[in-house]
Each structure stands twice: as C-alpha cells, then as structure tokens.
Amino acid sequence: MNRALVVRSEACLLHVPSAEIWVGVRTPGTELPERATRIEQTLRAAGHRVRDAAAHDDDVLLRVHDPRLVEHLRTVHGRWMASGIPELVGQDRVVPYLMPTAGMLDGLPEREPVAVHAAAGRWCYDTMTLVGPGTWEAARGAVDVTLTAVDAVGGGEPLVYALARPPGHHVTRSAYGGSCYLNNAAVAAQALRDAGHDRVAVVDVDAHHGNGTQALFYDRADVLYASLHVDPGAGWFPHYAGFADETGRGAGAGANLNLPLPEGTEDGRWLEALDRIASAVGAFGASALVVSLGVDAAADDPESPLQVTHDGYERAGARLAELGLPTVAVQEGGYHLDTIGSLVEVTLRGLAGP
C-alpha cells in the first residue's frame, strides 16, 4: 500500500481553548489537543512516515491574511492578561463582547479600539473561538506544518498530510472564527501557486462550509474552491456563506463551487457530490490539489449533521486520487476522539491510490 508523508509539530498541542461560548453559554469545547495526538498515534501505527515541521518565515502568511490580523493574534493574549480583565472578571481567555458590524459603523471608518476587550471583536466574528496562552504558537505552528507539507510535495512526494491544529478553513483575510485562527488550507494553496502551479484546486470535505477559504479566493481565477457541506440554509454554521449560488466574482467567476447537502446525508449522496467536485477539478485544469480534510461529516462525530462512514471517506479519497495530482491534505474539523484517527487514516489510504 502507498503511504502518505505526515508532517506534525509539537507546537500544535499548545492551544488549549478551555471553552467555547455559544449563545452566551460556556461549554467545555471539542477542539482539543488530544485530537492531534490521537491522529498521530493512528497514522504512526499504520506505518505512515512522520516528519517534524520546519520553521518558515511569514511571507506567504502575510499575503494570505491582513498583517494586522496576524499581529493581533500574536499579541492579543498578552495584552488581555495585562489589561486587568482576568483579575476583574475572572476571564483568562480572549472573548469578544462587541463586533463592529457594517450596520453599526454605517460607513464610518473602522478604527482600532484602545480597549483590548473591544479590539477582540474587531478581528473575531464569533464568541466560540477563544484565545489562550498557547493559541498563537499553535496556530503559527500549524502554518509551519502546512508549509513544510507543501515543500515536501515540491520535493516529489505525491501525497503529504499536514496534521494542522487548530484548523483554519473558517478564517477570511481579516477575520477569524469557527475554532480557526489562521487559514492553513489557503496558505497551502498560495504556497503551491508560488511554487509554480498555475492552477490549484482546494476541495473541502469538512461537514461545514469553509467560508474563509472561499472568501480568500472568491475573486481569483487561479484557485478553485469546491466544497460539499451541510446546507447553511437549513440553519447550520457558518450560516451566512456556503450557498449554491456563490460561484465566484469578477475574475473568479466560475471558480467557486458549493454543494450544500441536507442534514443526515449518507454516503451515496455525499459521494455523488464529491464526484461532481472531482469532475470540476479536472475541468478546471489544476496541477495541484489541496484537500481541506475535515472528518466531522462522519456519522459518529458529535458535531456531525451528516452520516458519512469510514468507507465513504476512503472512497472519497480514492476518487480524488484518480485526478493524479500532487496533493496536500490539511486537517480541518473532526471531534470524535475514538474515530478521528481512523477516519483520517482511511481517507489517506484512498488518497494514496491503488
């Protein structure tokens, strides 16, 4: 059997969100460091080669994201701890309480607020994505994992898996959320473009639409974003994006494909949608592929609105492998600790081809 090269980093374990705050209620959260350790254990046991990430500079990252967002994430927890809020109200994680929406500003310039608790909402669009002491190191470590994976593909590896944590596909150019901080898949696509691939496709199989990746490439003709996900129109995150009529804009018209699916979708219909996406990638003429590999569409995932099986994930990988493209698979969601490793492993088995 062909096996993937796996890239990982110890830094990815440093992010400990401690909670998510949803509709005002603090819950323990599910995006835990153990997700990464479980995946790594399973992949090592299955015989995949494992490599540590190498440090990379900020060049690609700062072209994908607004440099002010990157600087905010790098510094905000230190500013929060120094602000007195932890002593005042007992909150040691950065949580926004006010978001400056377009409706609030009504045309006024978006200023950088002085108070750190207000700045928190300038760059984050939900209350579920808390920043703690190791969040920056982990998110930046995930970027190093991703860039090391792209380097390995450039060196001739046909399939490299980036064990990136925290995930990234909900981050736009200048706003983070959805348990994501920096958009690893977008960094991979941009780095592949920089490495000489004229056209790159991003296929997102996470249960949720990757609104961040879509937004980052929405105006561009050189990167196709294609996603199958639970229908945001039926009330699912990210609610405001992921609809079928979002097909790209300007030069990017036609280079965005959303296939929203009903809650409860099983393998058959999910794989039909995946097949449509694979055909679109072929027609697009991509010379490299990024897979946003979320395994939270699996039936046993606590976050899952979809009912995909292990066999479904393996067959999805095999269908994408038929494209014959050098592939970087980047970890996104997936929260069931007992099966997250095996779901990733079977998908890589499919992606590695016969």
Ligand SMILES: [Zn+2]
């Ligand atoms: Zn997800």
